[in-house]
Amino acid sequence: MRLRARTVEIADPGALLELLPDSHTFAWLRRGEGLVGWGEAARLDTSGADRFLRASDWWRDLVEHADVEDDVAAPGSGLVAFGGFGFADEPGDSALVVPQVVVGRRRGMAWLTVVGDAAEPLPTPHLVGSPTSEIGDTVRFADGALSGAQWESVVADAVRRIQAGDLEKVVLARDLLAETRAPIDVRRPLRRLARGYPMCWTFHVDGWFGATPEMLVRRERGLVTSRVLAGTIRRTGDDAHDLTLAATLARSSKDLEEHEYAVRSVADALGPYCDSMNVPDAPFVLHLPNVMHLATDVTAVVHDSSGANALELAAALHPSAAVGGTPTKTAVRLISEIEGMDRGRYAGPVGWIDATGDGEFGIALRSAHLEGSTVRLFAGCGIVADSDPAAELAEATAKFVPVRDALAARD
Numbered sequence: 001m002r003l004r005a006r007t008v009e010i011a012d013p014g015a016l017l018e019l020l021p022d023s024h025t026f027a028w029l030r031r032g033e034g035l036v037g038w039g040e041a042a043r044l045d046t047s048g049a050d051r052f053l054r055a056s057d058w059w060r061d062l063v064e065h066a067d068v069e070d071d072v073a074a075p076g077s078g079l080v081a082f083g084g085f086g087f088a089d090e091p092g093d094s095a096l097v098v099p100q101v102v103v104g105r106r107r108g109m110a111w112l113t114v115v116g117d118a119a120e121p122l123p124t125p126h127l128v129g130s131p132t133s134e135i136g137d138t139v140r141f142a143d144g145a146l147s148g149a150q151w152e153s154v155v156a157d158a159v160r161r162i163q164a165g166d167l168e169k170v171v172l173a174r175d176l177l178a179e180t181r182a183p184i185d186v187r188r189p190l191r192r193l194a195r196g197y198p199m200c201w202t203f204h205v206d207g208w209f210g211a212t213p214e215m216l217v218r219r220e221r222g223l224v225t226s227r228v229l230a231g232t233i234r235r236t237g238d239d240a241h242d243l244t245l246a247a248t249l250a251r252s253s254k255d256l257e258e259h260e261y262a263v264r265s266v267a268d269a270l271g272p273y274c275d276s277m278n279v280p281d282a283p284f285v286l287h288l289p290n291v292m293h294l295a296t297d298v299t300a301v302v303h304d305s306s307g308a309n310a311l312e313l314a315a316a317l318h319p320s321a322a323v324g325g326t327p328t329k330t331a332v333r334l335i336s337e338i339e340g341m342d343r344g345r346y347a348g349p350v351g352w353i354d355a356t357g358d359g360e361f362g363i364a365l366r367s368a369h370l371e372g373s374t375v376r377l378f379a380g381c382g383i384v385a386d387s388d389p390a391a392e393l394a395e396a397t398a399k400f401v402p403v404r405d406a407l408a409a410r411d
């Protein structure tokens with residue numbers, strides 16, 4: 001189908017999440033800016049090892065044949081698709097979806113994009129949200145694939161293999177199940193995540209939602225940025241003590257080593273596509289309400305000749321050592337062998353791409369999958385030679401907090 005898209009500047013529409021008409025919607029937001037969308041003008045479902053490249057080819061073809069009128073010409077205006085990609089190559093369930101309506105805000109400017117079949121006139125949507133239903137008054141949590149104790153023994157197994165020299169680092173995750181009596185309206189947890197974690201990217205694509213602090217790749221007019229996180233410490237709630245902990249984190253050789261693997265994997269993957277790469281010598285400490293991370297922002301400029309779009313860059317970067325391990329292939333194999341669950345789209349790229357190839361793909365962390373009245377939450381930790389299984393379990397528990405709190409019955 002040939003698509004037609006029209007983008008016009010609009011007066012400030014207020015909080016973008018309030019515009020969503022129902023739970024079957026798309027969101028990508030940080031500090032009130034970003035994109036929300038609804039309806040489906042076009043969709044590609046894909047899977048397998050070449051899921052990113054298939055999605056990129058589909059997107060390039062769709063853009064080439066579309067009629068686009070874009071009065072705004074900002075990253076995220078004009079034709080846009082939201083995407084969510086499976087972590088593992090198999091099954092690798094992934095999708096790229098072009099909504100019928102997208103509302104965006106960037107640097108105080110707002111726009112509306114409407115997309116439809118080129119053969120028909122475009123509708124004029126009304127930007128009025130609808131009330132969301134309450135999350136029922138009981139949310140019951142249960143272990144997912146493994147209990148805490150079983151997961152600790154999986155971590156201990158990984159530590160033994162690392163000490164034996166099989167690999168340097170592996171990121172292991174676990175899942176939790178949350179059940180409510182009535183189906184959950186995803187707009188509730190999204191609003192809470194956006195409010196509680198303004199420094200993160202709050203997202204929703206196809207039932208996968210969360211607030212991630214980690215940017216796999218942002219491409220904006222050829223400038224590429226990746227925010228790499230690895231090395232974590234839990235917050236205590238006492239700000240003065242947390243500052244001391246932050247200083248300890250910034251000097252911890254275990255965490256610095258783990259961080260270094262992750263930064264190196266991103267810089268190596270971007271190398272073939274970019275020039276003028278800047279990799280800061282030392283990480284900074286990113287403070288989130290539940291945890292603190294060592295963080296490095298890598299920047300670079302896409303080669304004119306490679307012209308890699310945001311999806312192709314995400315394909316090159318995924319899975320980074322922050323969510324897979326080092327060496328990547330050995331780590332990913334070990335994950336599928338011992339983790340005991342299918343990650344689905346957890347820790348896979350999630351975000352959006354526009355017709356110029358600009359876009360943002362975060363890593364779907366601090367995230368969950370919603371299906372009716374069941375939510376599956378995921379959290380993981382980087383395991384290295386001197387990791388302690390009990391401490392890793394506590395770290396994973398801290399990383400469940402954002403989605404757990406977002407599912408609470410009341411504010």
Ligand SMILES: C=C(O[C@@H]1C=C(C(=O)O)C=C[C@H]1O)C(=O)O
Binds near residue numbers: 173214230
């Ligand atoms: C795997 C997760 O987080 C990743 C692992 C980290 C670590 O081990 O220190 C830190 C940030 C993320 O890169 C998660 O949140 O589930």
